[in-house]
Structure formats: C-alpha cells, structure tokens
Amino acid sequence: xxxxxxxxxxxxxxxxxxxxxxxxxxxxxxxxxxxxxxxxxxxxxxxxxxxxxxxxxxxxxxxxxxxxxxxxxxxxxxxxxxxxxxxxxxxxxxxxxxxxxxxxxxxxxxxxxxxxxxxxxxxxxxxxxxxxxxxxxxxxxxxxxxxxxxxxxxxxxxxxxxxxxxxxxxxxxxxxxxxxxxxxxxxxxxxxxxxxxxxxxxxxxxxxxxxxxxxxxxxxxxxxxxxxxxxxxxxxxxxxxxxxxxxxxxxxxxxxxxxxxxxxxxxxxxxxxxxxxxxxxxxxxxxxxxxxxxxxxxxxxxxxxx
Amino acid sequence: xxxxxxxxxxxxxxxxxxxxxxxxxxxxxxxxxxxxxxxxxxxxxxxxxxxxxxxxxxxxxxxxxxxxxxxxxxxxxxxxxxxxxxxxxxxxxxxxxxxxxxxxxxxxxxxxxxxxxxxxxxxxxxxxxxxxxxxxxxxxxxxxxxxxxxxxxxxxxxxxxxxxxxxxxxxxxxxxxxxxxxxxxxxxxxxxxxxxxxxxxxxxxxxxxxxxxxxxxxxxxxxxxxxxxxxxxxxxxxxxxxxxxxxxxxxxxxxxxxxxxxxxxxxxxxxxxxxxxxxxxxxxxxxxxxxxxxxxxxxxxxxxxxxxxxxxxxxxxxxxxxxxxxxxxxxxxxxxxxxxxxxxxxxxxxxxxxxxxxxxxxxxxxxxxxxxxxxxxxxxxxxxxxxxxxxxxxxxxxxxxxxxxxxxxxxxxxxxxxxxxxxxxxxxxxxxxxxxxxxxxxxxxxxxxxxxxxxxxxxxxxxxxxxxxxxxxxxxxxxx
Numbered sequence: 066x067x068x069x070x071x072x073x074x075x076x077x078x079x080x081x082x083x084x085x086x087x088x089x090x091x092x093x094x095x096x097x098x099x100x101x102x103x104x105x106x107x108x109x110x111x112x113x114x115x116x117x118x119x120x121x122x123x124x125x126x127x128x129x130x131x132x133x134x135x136x137x138x139x140x141x142x143x144x145x146x147x148x149x150x151x152x153x154x155x156x157x158x159x160x161x162x163x164x165x166x167x168x169x170x171x172x173x174x175x176x177x178x179x180x181x182x183x184x185x186x187x188x189x190x191x192x193x194x195x196x197x198x199x200x201x202x203x204x205x206x207x208x209x210x211x212x213x214x215x216x217x218x219x220x221x222x223x224x225x226x227x228x229x230x231x232x233x234x235x236x237x238x239x240x241x242x243x244x245x246x247x248x249x250x251x252x253x254x255x256x257x258x259x260x261x262x263x264x265x266x267x268x269x270x271x272x273x274x275x276x277x278x279x280x281x282x283x284x285x286x287x288x289x290x291x292x293x294x295x296x297x298x299x300x301x302x303x304x305x306x307x308x309x310x311x312x313x314x315x316x317x318x319x320x321x322x323x324x325x326x327x328x329x330x331x332x333x334x335x336x337x338x339x340x341x342x343x344x345x346x347x348x349x350x351x352x353x354x355x356x357x358x359x360x361x362x363x364x365x366x367x368x369x370x371x
Numbered sequence: 372x373x374x375x376x377x378x379x380x381x382x383x384x385x386x387x388x389x390x391x392x393x394x395x396x397x398x399x400x401x402x403x404x405x406x407x408x409x410x411x412x413x414x415x416x417x418x419x420x421x422x423x424x425x426x427x428x429x430x431x432x433x434x435x436x437x438x439x440x441x442x443x444x445x446x447x448x449x450x451x452x453x454x455x456x457x458x459x460x461x462x463x464x465x466x467x468x469x470x471x472x473x474x475x476x477x478x479x480x481x482x483x484x485x486x487x488x489x490x491x492x493x494x495x496x497x498x499x500x501x502x503x504x505x506x507x508x509x510x511x512x513x514x515x516x517x518x519x520x521x522x523x524x525x526x527x528x529x530x531x532x533x534x535x536x537x538x539x540x541x542x543x544x545x546x547x548x549x550x551x552x553x554x555x556x557x558x559x560x561x562x563x564x565x566x567x568x569x570x571x572x573x574x575x576x577x578x579x580x581x582x583x584x585x586x587x588x589x590x591x592x593x594x595x596x597x598x599x600x601x602x603x604x605x606x607x608x609x610x611x612x613x614x615x616x617x618x619x620x621x622x623x624x625x626x627x628x629x630x631x632x633x634x635x636x637x638x639x640x641x642x643x644x645x646x647x648x649x650x651x652x653x654x655x656x657x658x659x660x661x662x663x664x665x666x667x668x669x670x671x672x673x674x675x676x677x678x679x680x681x682x683x684x685x686x687x688x689x690x691x692x693x694x695x696x697x698x699x700x701x702x703x704x705x706x707x708x709x710x711x712x713x714x715x716x717x718x719x720x721x722x723x724x725x726x727x728x729x730x731x732x733x734x735x736x737x738x739x740x741x742x743x744x745x746x747x748x749x750x751x752x753x754x755x756x757x758x759x760x761x762x763x764x765x766x767x768x769x770x771x772x773x774x775x776x777x778x779x780x781x782x783x784x785x786x787x788x789x790x791x792x793x794x795x796x797x798x799x800x801x802x803x804x805x806x807x808x809x810x811x812x813x814x815x816x817x818x819x820x821x822x823x824x825x826x827x828x829x830x831x832x833x834x835x836x837x838x839x840x841x842x843x844x845x846x847x848x849x850x851x
Contacts, residue, residue, distance in 0.1 A: 090761075091490060094487050094490050094491060095491055097487070098484075098487055098488070098491055098497055101484070101497075101501070102496075102497055102500050102501070105500050105501050105503075105504070105729065106500060107519070107528070108512075108515045108516055108518075108519050108729065109503070109504070109515070111515065111518060111519060111528060112511075112514075112515040112518060115518060123526060124523075124525065124526065125525070126525060127524075127525055127526055127527075127528060127531050128528070129528060129531070177415045177416045177419065178416065180412040180413070180415060180416065181412065181413055181415070181416030181417070183409065183412050184409040184410065184412040184413035185413070187409060188406070188409030188410065188412070188413065189406055189409070190406055190409065190410055190413075196413075196417075197849075198846055198849065198850070200420075201845050201846055201849050202842050202845075202846060203420070203424060204842075204845060205786050205838045205841050205842050205845065206424065206428065206835065206838070206842075207789075207790050207811075207831065207834045207835055207838060209790070209811060209814045209815075209830075209831040209834055210427065210428050210431050210831045210832070210834070210835050211423060211424060211427035211428065211431065212427075212431075212814070212818055212827070212831070213427070213430070213431055213434055213818060213824050213827060213828055213831075214426065214427035214430035214431055214434070215423055215427050216818075217430075218422075218427075239419075239423060240423060242419060242423075243419050243420060243422075243423030243424050244423075244424065246416055246419060246420055246424075247420070247424075250416060274408060275408030275409055275411075275412065276408065279412070300506050303508070304506075304507070304508030304509065304510070304511075305508075306508065306509070306510050306792070306793040306796065306797075307792055307793065307811075307815065310815065311815070311818065311819075314819075321508075322508050322510040322511075322793075325508075325510050325511060325514060325797070326510055326796060326797060329514065329796075329797055329801075336518065336526075339514050340514075340515075340518070343510075343511040343514055343515060346508060346510075346511050347506075347507050347508075347511055350506040350507070350508075351503070351506060353506070354503070354506040361506070362502075362737060365505070365734060365737065365738075366737065366738055366741055
C-alpha cells in the first residue's frame with residue numbers, strides 16, 4: 066500500500082477506457098466540460114494579458130478589450146521589471162532569492178528523507194515503529210505550532226553567537242526542511258518497504274557497509290520516489306508565503322511570493338507589476354510541472370494529507 | 372498518505388507488502404556495525420525534527436499559557452480572550468465556513484470532473500487545464516482572482532459581465548446620480564425647480580397652455596453634457612396652445628455667481644425625459660429635451676401644469692458588486708456585535724472559495740480519477756448489463772466503491788482549509804482582512820504584533836487540536 070504504488074498517473078497514462086454508446090448526453094458532457102475548461106482558463110489568460118498590456122491601460126479598459134484591439138500587447142512591463150536588474154527588492158532579485166531557498170531545501174529534504182527512511186526500513190534498532198508513527202503524526206502538524214519558538218531560537222542563537230539566522234535565507238531553509246521531512250520520510254519509507262531485503266542481505270554477505278548499500282542498491286532503486294518528492298517539495302517551497310513572511314522579515318531580499326504580496330498594498334495602481342510578477346513566479350513551477358508531470362502527480366497523490 | 376491504494380499495480384517495483392513497519396526485518400548478518408550505520412542515517416533527520424518540530428511543538432503549548440510578554444503565567448487566559456473577542460470570533464467563524472463549504476465542494480467537483488473526463492476524447496487536455504492551477508502559488512492565484520473580481524466593471528471581468536446584464540435589464544439614465552455615493556437628485560435643482568416625489572425634479576411654478584418655463588440645473592459635469600451632445604441653451608419662445616420650456620445647466624463660466632439667467636456660454640441639457648403634471652399631480656404627456664435643452668408639449672388642454680423631470684434620467688448605472696469586501700450575505704445588521712460576528716457571511720469568503728476551488732479541484736479530480744481507474748470495471752459493467760442506468764450505476768456502485776478515496780480527498784481538504792492563509796492575505800482587500808480573517812491569519816497577525824505572541828500560541832494550539840482527528844485517522848490507517 067505504498068504511497069508511490071498508489072501514484073498512477075491519470076493525467077499521463079491511459080487508464081483502461083470503457084466504450085460508451087453514443088448518446089445525446091455525450092454532447093451535453095462535452096459542452097459542459099468545455100465551459101468548465103474555459104472557466105478554468107480565463108483567470109490565467111486574464112493575468113497573462115494584463116501583464117502584456119501597457120501599464121496605463123489597466124485602469125482605462127478591461128483586459129478583454131485585447132480581443133478587439135490586439136495591437137495594445139507589449140512586453141514593456143517585463144522590460145521595465147527586468148531593467149532594474151538584480152538590485153534588492155526587484156523581481157530578478159526575488160527570483161534568485163526564491164531559487165536560493167527552494168533548491169537547497171529540495172536537495173536537503175530529499176537526501177535526509179532518504180537516509181532516515183533507509184534507517185527506518187533497513188535498520189535493526191528498536192523503536193522504529195514508534196518513530197515512524199511519530200513521523201506520520203507530524204504529517205498534518207500545522208507549521209504554525211513552531212513559528213514562535215523557532216523565531217525565539219533563531220534570535221537566541223543570533224544574540225549568543227552572533228550568527229544571524231532570523232531574517233535570513235538560512236533560517237527559512239532550516240524551517241522548510243524540518244517541515245518537509247515528515248512527508249519526505251513517509252514517502253521514501255513507503256517506497257523502500259517495497260525493496261526486497263534479500264537484495265541488501267546479498268550485499269551484506271559480500272561485506273558491503275550501510276553506506277555502500279544505500280548508495281549502490283537502495284538509492285538507485287528509490288530514484289522514482291526521490292524524484293516525486295523533489296518535484297513536489299520544490300513546488301511546495303517555491304509557492305510558500307507564510308514561512309518567508311515570518312523568517313525573512315526585514316530582509317532586503319524577498320522571495321517572489323513576498324515580492325507579490327508587498328505590492329498588494331497598492332493593488333490597482335501596481336497591478337501591472339503584480340500581473341507581470343505573478344507571471345514570472347508562475348513560469349518556474351509551470352516548467353517544472355510540464356517537464357516532470359508524471360513525478361509531480363505522484364507526489365501530489367502521495368501527499369494527499371499535507 | 373497512500374491514496375487508499377487506488378492503483379496498486381502501477382509501480383513496477385512494488386511487491387505487495389504489508390504496511391506494518393516492523394515487518395520485513397532482515398535475518399542474520401551485520402552485527403552491531405550495521406546498527407550503528409543505520410542509526411547514523413537516522414541522525415540528521417531526527418535532530419532536525421527534534422529541534423525545529425518537536426521542541427517548538429511543546430514550547431508553543433507552554434507559551435500559550437503565558438501572557439503577551441511571555442513572563443506571566445495566565446493559565447487559559449489567552450484562550451478565554453480568543454473566545455470572547457469579537458475579532459477573533461470572526462476568524463473562527465470564517466474557518467467554520469471554509470471547513471463546512473470547501474471540502475464538500477471540492478470533492479463534489481473532483482468527482483464530477485473525474486467521472487465526466489472518462490467520457491470525452493480530450494480528457495487529458497481537460498485534466499491538464501484543471502490541474503495546472505495547483506502549481507501556482509496561492510499568492511499568485513489569489514492576486515489573479517482579485518483582478519477577476521475587481522469591483523470596477525472597467526477592470527473586473529465578472530463585474531463587467533454583471534454590468535452588461537444589469538444595464539440591459541435596467542438601463543441607466545443619461546445623468547446618473549449615485550445615491551449610494553451620497554449624491555442626491557435634489558442637489559441638482561438650481562433655478563425654478565425643486566425635488567419632487569421618488570427621485571424626480573418638479574418645476575416650482577405652474578404653467579398654462581401658451582406659457583413658457585425655465586428649469587435650471589446645476590452639478591452636471593461638462594463631460595456628461597458633452598457625451599450627450601449638448602448645444603448652447605436658448606430662451607424658450609411661447610407657442611399657442613403649447614407649453615414650451617428649457618432645461619439648462621445654470622452655470623456660466625463667465626458669470627459664475629449669476630443664477631437664473633440664460634447666458635450664451637450655458638448649455639442646454641439634452642435628452643432629458645420631462646413630463647407634464649396635472650394639478651392633481653398625475654403625470655400626463657411626456658417628451659424629451661432637444662440638444663439645446665428645449666422641449667415643447669403641444670395641444671395642452673386648459674388647467675395649470677407643472678413640469679416634471681422624471682426619475683429615470685437620474686437612474687444610476689451599475690457600479691459593480693464589491694466581491695472583495697465584507698458585506699454580509701446573511702441579514703445580521705439587527706444583531707448584537709457578537710452574534711453578528713458569528714452569523715455574518717462576508718461576500719469575500721465566497722469569492723475566495725471560488726478562487727480556492729480553482730486551485731484545488733484539479734487535485735481532487737486527479738486523486739479521485741486515480742481511484743476510478745483502479746476500480747473493478749467488471750462490477751460496474753455487470754450493473755449496467757443488469758439494466759442500471761448510468762446515474763444509478765454512479766450513485767449505487769461507483770461512488771460507494773470510491774468511498775475511501777473520497778474520504779481521503781475530503782479530509783485532506785479539511786486540513787488544508789483549516790490552515791488557510793495566503794489566499795486571504797492576497798485576495799481580501801486590506802480593509803476586508805479583519806472580516807475575512809481565519810485562524811492562520813490571526814496567528815500570523817498576532818505573532819507579528821508586539822505582545823501578541825501569547826494569543827498567537829493559543830491560536831496555534833487550537834489549530835493543532837482541530838487537526839488531531841485527521842492525525843488519528845492517518846495513524847489508524849497506517850497501523851491497519
């Protein structure tokens with residue numbers, strides 16, 4: 066009953082299709098679903114068009130006027146935002162800050178989860194069941210339960226050692242990794258339980274150490290699950306607002322979500338920045354999604370409790 | 372979470388094994404070294420979780436029993452404050468709305484989409500479209516939907532659509548007066564005219580056949596006059612058996628303080644609907660003013676009349692529904708503040724629920740679709756062969772078989788909306804934030820404000836208590 070087993074890929078694989086007799090209801094279904102699809106596309110199209118219209122056009126007319134006057138489309142908003150370069154508070158700086166958080170978190174969560182899961186599945190110490198159940202309990206634990214003490218801890222470390230963690234990318238990464246681990250361990254463990262122990266025993270008899278067994282046997286076999294976890298974690302952290310809001314407070318560098326949130330105070334006058342920034346923030350997870358759709362959907366299916 | 376194992380055969384490397392974690396312990400070999408090795412592997416994860424998850428968990432519970440400064444023990448004081456302050460009750464209420472409405476809707480739509488996509492040829496395309504918003508941040512999605520719901524029909528597409536319908540049903544006048552914005556029709560009266568009944572203007576003096584009358588208005592902007600193609604006003608000339616008159620903008624830029632006189636630089640008011648009122652007050656003939664503001668009622672009988680400028684001239688246009696505000700959809704204005712906090716249903720909740728459905732329906736669809744794909748088709752086909760209609764099959768066979776998956780989606784969504792945060796921060800307008808607030812938002816706001824940490828901790832504990840049932844459910848399922 067592993068999570069990864071559960072993750073077939075409905076969006077990509079073709080489930081066995083039933084053949085239905087053609088009947089009028091088929092037309093109705095097609096029409097209804099077409100309407101739903103349009104409803105789902107409108108907001109995305111709207112924000113894309115707003116970002117492609119001149120700054121001044123926003124308050125004057127609706128984005129849908131593009132249908133009759135396509136000439137108004139321009140990349141000027143993007144040029145303006147990019148022309149600021151990488152200076153702090155700009156969109157490119159936010160993009161790199163988001164990457165500087167997301168990439169380390171993804172790597173750390175995937176690696177540490179794999180190690181922990183290995184220990185839980187192939188280790189022979191007592192209490193593995195209890196530890197695993199504790200981790201399952203942590204799956205739905207709201208991260209709000211940790212904000213205040215962790216902030217105090219960061220400040221305490223800063224005061225005593227001069228090591229600044231609160232308000233830095235490091236603090237955000239540490240927090241994200243901690244709250245990514247329960248799901249990561251859960252997912253990897255469920256996958257590893259499917260690996261026959263005989264494979265490891267053969268290695269052990271040949272004198273391979275745990276590290277070798279992990280590197281040469283378990284990790285390669287667990288790659289699909291690790292990929293799912295990594296993709297899922299990447300998008301999860303990329304889209305986070307709360308943790309960045311708390312632990313990156315007063316930092317000159319913002320994540321993309323913080324950058325967008327910062328503009329909401331001037332919603333309509335700055336909507337050209339918001340729409341353009343939103344498009345930029347969407348592009349990265351969208352690329353990841355389309356490149357690794359299969360793995361992402363697996364992660365989502367496995368993450369149904371998060 | 373294993374999604375109730377919908378497609379257990381999907382993974383290549385999946386010898387069906389028992390879930391119980393202890394089972395499968397290898398036999399023989401290794402000695403104490405392998406213990407040490409695998410314990411070392413446990414170390415980074417364990418340390419990380421202990422410091423950043425387990426210790427803070429305990430510390431937050433303790434912290435919730437202390438006051439804002441964290442020095443004075445106040446037992447359950449923070450909890451009492453939460454349940455007795457109107458603002459925080461509002462946030463609890465909003466969480467209840469989310470929990471009651473959202474998981475049901477998202478599961479319902481997920482089921483409908485999952486079932487229906489199996490019947491169309493472009494199912495994959497449909498799934499991709501509906502699933503895609505899941506990779507967007509709630510921040511970007513919330514801001515996107517804010518633009519869809521903007522209350523200005525010039526910028527918000529939904530209000531533009533509503534405006535189209537509203538103006539077709541109830542067309543606005545040429546000279547709209549927005550009473551909701553504090554404007555009044557009576558304020559337009561300048562010369563020889565006063566407010567009449569029900570948003571009309573009526574001439575002060577009476578007039579008989581062959582007479583003329585002049586009605587001066589003010590407070591109409593030159594732009595509006597231009598839009599209605601106004602021409603310079605002309606003094607009316609009397610005409611036998613008819614009542615002739617003029618409605619003009621009684622404001623001359625060259626004589627800004629002179630009222631009542633028609634100057635060459637004053638414009639008539641074009642396109643106004645005017646009516647004759649008999650001495651008993653009943654409306655008679657109607658006509659419309661020309662570009663120069665002149666009008667004429669021909670063939671007027673004996674008797675005295677007043678001239679009325681009808682209300683439809685001033686009918687305000689549709690200004691947009693304030694979807695992102697906190698006006699209540701339930702009538703609560705007569706209640707006391709506490710009951711109001713409990714029973715009001717801010718409209719922005721609905722707008723945000725729609726936006727959040729847009730994000731999460733794809734998730735439900737894919738999870739339920741995976742469950743659907745793994746169902747035993749023979750049972751369904753047997754039901755159909757036995758003559759069950761499609762609806763009956765769905766209702767009596769498919770849905771009951773899908774129950775475990777539906778429960779997973781439902782519970783997942785409950786946990787999700789218990790923690791709902793980003794969408795509110797980004798979608799509700801700043802002035803609506805407190806009315807749309809939720810537990811997670813209160814936690815953040817109190818956390819960020821000085822002296823609010825005790826309340827924030829108590830709120831966090833409440834949030835934790837609310838997810839405990841889901842936690843127990845998971846544990847139960849894992850243990851089998």
